[in-house]
Amino acid sequence: MTMKKLKWGMIGGGEGSQIGPAHRLGAGLDGVFEFSAGALDHRPDYGIDYGQRLGLGDRAYGGWEEMLEAEKKRDDRVDLVTVATPNATHFEITKAFLENGFHVLCEKPMTMTIEEGEDIVEIAKKTGNICAVNYGYTGYSLVRHMRAMIARGDIGKVRLVNAEFAHGHHADATDADNPRVRWRYDPAQAGVSAQFADCGIHALHMASFVTGQEVEKLSADTVSCIDVRTLEDDAMVNFRMDGGAVGRLWTSSIAIGRQHGLGIQVFGETGGLRWSQEHPNQLYYMPLGERLQVIERGEANLSPEADRTSRVTIGHAEGMPLAFANIYADLAEAISARKESRIMDSAANLYPRAEDGLRSMAAVFAVAQSGKEDGKWMDARPPMFR
Known part of the structure; x- marks a missing residue:
């Protein structure tokens, strides 16, 4: 990988943001990106002040439109823009930057509708610019090793996938009217789905990422366990994949005792x-008829995909910012390879694409509709992929 730093900009992720620090840590970890520009808050003065305190100088902007107009005129424009704003703004911002020649990493969900998702896929193809979606948990070293093991046939043909993303942080009914919680279950702000669109799509994307198969159809049982909520806080989804695998997925925000709860x-x-x-x-591997094996991150003789994404020595903790950093390292390699007219490292060619964001949005609508129709099986594919 080239040591020449690429320039990186961020929209959203301002002071007090939950996701902003993880992106800034991830982008800066390997020294391949320089934080060069940002429109960090929907309040212009706050965004400019915070950006200047982070060292952006006159490239701390009061809004994304201002940032776009200024950056596209610069010879040293940013190479990658991260969109970490509220969900309903993702489409407009991502579309604008792609159409003006920028590569984009968009937080999930990529869009609010299937039609918007198809537009983004088409725009990325037409412009040739990268549009990645931050399914950041696929950046973990052993998730990538799991994918490599399955691809090389270590467990044979995949029969069954069981994915979960269940936590209990919205289980308190007395807290249901808290504005920071309530919006997630309000269709006007969250769209057609709450918990599945927030967490379930991470688990569903993980299932596709590790197996190399895409979801074709699904059946969902959705419920609002706290009855004042319009949208679901718990869902059980059965699905079928195009390579023949059967899938089960549970996602919940009322599972008291669960903390993060993503597993596969x-x-x-x-x-x-x-x-x-x-x-x-740790990745647990059970070969048929043999003893359980525990594969440790950082140990010898792992796959190139795992070796490339393991930074700290064996036995030390690996965390979410490092997983995010692996997505950024993938994108840095992809952008640098284009600039240098070379083939990118195949072990880095794993960042989630716009197509993944589109498939997730199609699944969200399929789950919502299936839940309304007592679990009726729905086509989970976006129209352009049918």
Whole structure:
């Protein structure tokens, strides 16, 4: 990978943001991106002040439109823009930057509708610019090793995938009217889905990422366990994949005792694999008829995909910002390869694409509709992929 730093800009992720620091840590970790520009807050004065305190100088902008107009005129314009704003603004901002020649990493969900998602896919193809979506948990080293093991046939043909993303942080009914919680279950602000669109799509994308299969159809049971909520706080989704695998997915925000709760199990003809985001340093592998093996992050003889994304020595903790950093490292390699007219490192060619964001949005609408129709099976594919 080239040591010449690329220039990176961020929209959203301002002071007090939950996701902003993770992106700034991730982008800066390997020294491949320089934080060069930002429109960090919907309040112009706050955004400019915070950006200047972070060292952006006159490239701390009061809004994304101002940032776009200024950056596209610069010879040293940013190479990558991260969109970390509220969900309803993702489409407009991502579209504008792609059409003006910028590569984009958009937070999930990429859009609010399937039609918008298809537009973004088409714009990325037409312009040739990268549009990535931050399914950041696929950046974990052992998730990538899991994918490599499945691809090389270590567990045989995949039969069953069991994915979960369940937490209990919205379980208190007395807190249901808290504005920071309430908006998530309000269709006017969140769209057609709450918990599945927030967390479930991470688990569903993880299932596709590690198996190399896409979801074709699904059936969902959705429920609002706290009855004042319009949108679901718990969902159970059955799905079928295009390579023949059967899938089960549970996502919940009322599972008291669960903290983060993202995990995945894959069962094949000759073995099984299990990984959890709360214990990311271990991948459990059970070959048929043999003893359980614990694969440790950082150990010798892992896949190139795992070796490339392991920064700290074996036994030390790996966390979410490092997973995000691996997505940024992938994008830095992709952008640098284009600039240098060379083939990118295949072990880095794993960042989630606009197509992944589109498939997730199609699944969100399919889950919402299936939940309304008592679990009726729905086509989970976006129209352009049918």
